[in-house]
Amino acid sequence: MADQAAPARNPSSPFASARGHHVAVRVPDYAEAKGWYTEKLDFRVLAEWTWAGLELAYLAPPNDDDFYVELFGGGNPDPGTYYTNVIDSLERPSYHHFALHVDSVDDALAELDRRGVTIFGRPFDLKEINSRLALIGDPWGNMIELSERLG
Template identity: 35%
Template sequence: MTQDYRFHHLAIIARNYAETVGWYCRHFGFSLAQEWTAPDMLPGARMCYLRKGTFFMEIIGDGEKAGHHQVAEDPRQEYQIPGYRHFALEVDDVDAAVKTLEGDGVPVFFPPATLDGVGVRAALVRDPDGNTVELIQWLRGRPGEAEA
């Protein structure tokens, strides 16, 4: 039998649980789907699933931390540091999305740019912990899909 792998969630370790949960709900329209604690595994930590359509994010915050993740200082460095670097949210208009986020005080890490080789317009913003979120707009259909 062939196993079917389906995306389940992305996890973020947050310095401040409430701030991070609120940030993703306020700026991107996520809603709180479930909250829990695991005191034996992570004393003092709170956890939740945030949901946006079929996309889930797990936020793990508060409790003890053993350091910090490496945050790129410059957008070019974003693609030179090994490990997961960002996740992307598709939007209809990257420029309008960035303008709205900037108006709400969200720092833009990389302003909207057209990447002709991929056929997208994209920008990068940062959450309260410096995690990068890419905003992406397809300019020519999605890869692997027939054009209408």
């Protein structure tokens, strides 16, 4: 982070072992969502199962086994709000996005554009967190941030 000192770690916290693991994404069509994440983002299917009448899976990025997207598919979920730009998405309190770190936001966007992925505007630099950022959307309006560390 630019010009911001991180608070000291707290190894005595009862939550000191906590680490990010996964984010769950609710989609109406499991097969279509699994196809989108594996074809557009090259995610890998690590596990699949059923629960409460839904189809679920853990998907992992192409070269990362420490973070997963958990798909919850099937049934008849409320379609919610499908955003077409980031600014409108800031008006509603709820889950907003999950982020993936990439080596080059611009290169990733060029490939995602070639693959027909929805891109929400041009990438931008946010010096306060030393990052170049862009947001994309899956077919159900779930937003995914791409993040690249600056310099």
